Amino acid sequence: MSDILLRIEDVIKSFDELEVLKGISLELKRGEKIAIIGPSGSGKSTLLRTINYLEIPTSGHIYLDGELVGEKQVEEKFVRTSEKMLARFRAQIGMVFQGFYLWPHLNAIENVAIGPQKVRGISKEKAFALAEEMLAKVHLDHKIKEYPERLSGGQQQRVAIARALAQEPKLMLFDEPTSALDPELVGEVLKVIHELADEGRSMVLVTHEIGFAREVADVVYFMDEGVIVEYGPPEQVFEKPRQTRTKAFLSQLFSH
Amino acid sequence: MFDLAQTIYFSKVLMIGAVMTVKITFGALIIAIIVGFIMAAIRTYSKIRLLEIMVNIYVEIFRGIPPLAQLFIIYFGLAYAGVKLEPATAAVLGLGLIGGAMLTEVFRSGLNALHFGQREAALAIGMTPMMALRYIIFPQATRITLPPLGSYAIGLLKDTSIVSAIAAPEIMFYARNLVTSTFQTTLIYILAALLYFILSFPLARVVDRLERKQRAWT
Numbered sequence: 166m167s168d169i170l171l172r173i174e175d176v177i178k179s180f181d182e183l184e185v186l187k188g189i190s191l192e193l194k195r196g197e198k199i200a201i202i203g204p205s206g207s208g209k210s211t212l213l214r215t216i217n218y219l220e221i222p223t224s225g226h227i228y229l230d231g232e233l234v235g236e237k238q239v240e241e242k243f244v245r246t247s248e249k250m251l252a253r254f255r256a257q258i259g260m261v262f263q264g265f266y267l268w269p270h271l272n273a274i275e276n277v278a279i280g281p282q283k284v285r286g287i288s289k290e291k292a293f294a295l296a297e298e299m300l301a302k303v304h305l306d307h308k309i310k311e312y313p314e315r316l317s318g319g320q321q322q323r324v325a326i327a328r329a330l331a332q333e334p335k336l337m338l339f340d341e342p343t344s345a346l347d348p349e350l351v352g353e354v355l356k357v358i359h360e361l362a363d364e365g366r367s368m369v370l371v372t373h374e375i376g377f378a379r380e381v382a383d384v385v386y387f388m389d390e391g392v393i394v395e396y397g398p399p400e401q402v403f404e405k406p407r408q409t410r411t412k413a414f415l416s417q418l419f420s421h
Numbered sequence: 422m423f424d425l426a427q428t429i430y431f432s433k434v435l436m437i438g439a440v441m442t443v444k445i446t447f448g449a450l451i452i453a454i455i456v457g458f459i460m461a462a463i464r465t466y467s468k469i470r471l472l473e474i475m476v477n478i479y480v481e482i483f484r485g486i487p488p489l490a491q492l493f494i495i496y497f498g499l500a501y502a503g504v505k506l507e508p509a510t511a512a513v514l515g516l517g518l519i520g521g522a523m524l525t526e527v528f529r530s531g532l533n534a535l536h537f538g539q540r541e542a543a544l545a546i547g548m549t550p551m552m553a554l555r556y557i558i559f560p561q562a563t564r565i566t567l568p569p570l571g572s573y574a575i576g577l578l579k580d581t582s583i584v585s586a587i588a589a590p591e592i593m594f595y596a597r598n599l600v601t602s603t604f605q606t607t608l609i610y611i612l613a614a615l616l617y618f619i620l621s622f623p624l625a626r627v628v629d630r631l632e633r634k635q636r637a638w639t
């Protein structure tokens with residue numbers, strides 16, 4: 166088994182005329198944590214969404230654990246796989262969205278259990294036991310029967326994290342998981358993500374929380390206008406950025 | 422002169438029809454919801470142009486032709502083509518397909534009201550698009566569209582009266598038969614009307630209740 170869990174190979178993504186990703190390549194080792202920072206509109210979410218093929222790259226390829234995501238190779242050509250195959254890949258990647266997107270017609274434990282039950286075909290009892298375990302992991306064992314509308318934003322996001330964990334994913338993607346939260350609720354969510362990082366999980370984290378990125382990330386990528394401007398260990402990118410664009414972005418961030 | 426025994430007799434006969442009316446309503450309702458939802462989902466999510474065109478053709482045809490004409494086409498047309506359906510089956514199928522075309526629009530606005538993130542979160546955990554529709558989108562879309570679905574169901578209950586035209590043995594079918602044999606026109610149609618009311622009134626109350634509950638839920 167190779168060390169490389171995720172490989173993004175020269176991904177370009179355009180929406181009609183607008184080229185949002187202009188050739189992104191990146192590798193993530195098993196157990197590694199990558200933080201992606203960058204100004205609004207630089208393509209961070211789009212990049213994250215191409216990893217599990219919620220956005221289909223205009224060109225370029227994604228490999229998870231050595232296998233092509235969303236495509237297969239027939240002789241020399243790359244062709245799209247079926248929705249079924251694609252779903253099987255997505256099941257290996259947990260994703261946490263800025264807007265939580267819990268399903269309001271299901272309570273907390275049902276939100277977490279439905280994946281194991283319907284996607285992985287685990288029995289109902291086992292799925293609910295697993296869901297309860299995952300909710301305990303995000304410190305919500307006392308809220309398992311609550312509906313999303315009755316949970317705070319921080320609690321909702323933690324249920325969403327539990328939902329992703331219940332996939333028992335190889336890789337976790339976080340897209341600004343705390344940006345939609347009131348400031349006093351940010352801490353509880355970051356704490357949970359920190360605990361997951363400490364377990365040695367592989368993750369890609371898009372965030373504006375520079376302090377947090379610095380604590381958990383092994384590598385920080387700075388993106389601007391669809392390209393990776395620079396990357397390196399957090400100390401280097403945050404303290405001794407090489408590129409003027411990185412410097413400008415960081416100084417603007419800290420002036421707030 | 423009011424004849425109690427005869428009134429009871431009429432009521433009993435009409436009740437047989439009422440059972441059929443309820444069956445046809447439920448059957449057609451289920452078909453209409455499933456067909457309408459699938460059509461709306463294709464219109465909203467499908468990237469296949471041909472499928473969309475087919476949905477549009479279906480919706481426009483069923484919206485643009487009077488229900489009675491459609492029933493005749495389904496019942497007599499299919500019989501002509503060698504498919505002999507029971508009148509009740511043809512009624513369920515006909516009303517269901519007519520309703521499906523109506524509900525396509527209803528569900529489409531429901532789907533548009535759903536945040537796209539609801540579906541994406543489902544795909545992200547590894548559901549196929551079909552699973553997402555079934556477990557995530559459908560339950561929410563039906564709740565959002567409950568008020569129009571409810572009034573459609575009540576309208577449908579009353580509209581089942583037209584299927585007596587193809588001799589499906591529901592309330593109006595029996596009413597007309599009774600009138601032919603007894604000439605008690607007024608009494609029989611009043612009884613029939615009463616039956617429709619008795620059926621639709623509780624339904625209307627249930628819809629009201631659900632609607633209130635749904636408002637609390639969203």
Ligand SMILES: Nc1ncnc2c1ncn2[C@@H]1O[C@H](COP(=O)(O)OP(=O)(O)OP(=O)(O)O)[C@@H](O)[C@H]1O
Pocket residue numbers: 180183185203204205206207208209210211212
């Ligand atoms: N589905 C889409 N259709 C058209 N344009 C899109 C679409 N999704 C994103 N874009 C555009 O792509 C660009 C990058 O968007 P993206 O959401 O990836 O940026 P971001 O770095 O995540 O920004 P933010 O920090 O605000 O979340 C933006 O200009 C956006 O308007």
Ligand SMILES: [Mg+2]
Pocket residue numbers: 209210211340341
């Ligand atoms: Mg974003």
